Amino acid sequence: MSAIRAESLTVQFEGLDHPVIDSLDLAVEEGETFGLVGPSGCGKSTLLRVLAGVNRRWQGGLELLSRRPRPRRRYRGELRREIQMVFQDPFASLHPRHTVSRALLEPLRLLGTKLPLDRMLHALEEVGLKADIASRYPHQLSGGQRQRVAIARALLPGPRLLLLDEPTSALDMSAQAEILNLLVTARHVHGMTLMLVSHDMGVIAHMCDRAAVMRSGKIDRLLGRAELDIVS
């Protein structure tokens, strides 16, 4: 079953003469880790934002986790829970004046989860953070810790599709290794589909079952493990 199926997906920004995403076709199977690479401005982040429901101004056909969202409409119901996203800069995605516990409890409260505190502590443990971090603010954390909090927040609603936009490019090498290990484990534990955007071919080759190279809003070529295995 496909987790993502896009048919002639097009995104046009006002004032630009060429579309950012140009009748793109793509199918990602459920359980797959799929990579998107390409130069700055090729449309990979825009594609991710469409899938996340952040950018709703798209045309064409889209099927996500067997549901068909419609353009210009917010995702409703299960899709909102089942698709989560982790951004490049966790500083920008965590509220600067909310503590870690507040940031993590909010989605749980919205979902009406029972025993939210226990769930939160479990989520912190899952991403390798100690419980005492819950009372801190984002600026009191290291870059790697902040990204762990962002991942914990994305995992709490129990997503089936996790979208990752350059999740380690703001981190140094050793923190990157820790976050990538964490994502691999989380994917196995939760049985998620991952879609990973990165400019680093090494990260894509390490993580993904398949990858697409994007260029000017289109998929230039698809890479399988045979091609990814030889990335050094």
Add this chain to the structure above:
Amino acid sequence: MTAQIPGMTEHPLLSVRGLRIRSRDNRDRSIVDSISFDVGIERVALVGESGAGKSLTARALMGLIDSPLEVSADRLQFEGEDLRGLSPTRWARLRGERMSLVFQDARYALNPVLSVGRQLDEMVSLHGRVPAGERRRRVREMLKAVGLGDPRLARGYPHQLSGGMGQRAMLAMMLINGPRLLIADEPTSALDAALRDQMLDLICESVSIRGMGLLLISHDLHQVVRYCQRVLVMYRGRIVDAGPAADLARSTHPYTRALWDCVPSGRTHGMRLPVFDASEGVGSTSAS
């Protein structure tokens, strides 16, 4: 001091022994803990993860550490001159003239309200009396040397430059007075991957043409090996490993090994990346 001082030569540009940075509130714990090294006319890398104390070391070498932090050293010499207890005026003369520092992100390091040409001009006039015509000529030549030869760029303001161009402009400012030592603190981490090699090529080329010393600070071991002759590996305030860049891949130090092996690639697919766990003192395979 034991005989193991990285890069010890007879007349280094910079000679550091027992450099310590502590917080006034907590003198028992050193953030940079008694590190020693020399830099000659060569390219030396200082590598480690964030929080290791690399940037603080760079700032201490430039006299830029402020209260509540304090610096002490058994020796801190630049071209034979003792930098300990240098007056603010003397520091100001030294910085940008004999030793200069390129920062990580040009967006925060350049003056937003001065054009690029004006900033370079200011850099020259701050460090000596140079006639206006000569200043203009130097600015023009310097900008050309870093690949910003187009005169429109000299009239441009920092916000009008791309990240790569801003970084070039900052490098031009730091080189224009002909310093002997350039310290570059993660000069490429704010740049796109494609621009990183270009920038490092430019820095290394500029440094060798001018016969200068370079201290390159980075978290990327594989990157510095390609650009530097010697590498100092820093972990939690100490230099834990040092040696020629060419031998780094064979280092037996567990931290250097973890830094070296933690790079993802096609070959590591399906494996856990090694992660350094200080409590075990070896490259560990645990998730956190």
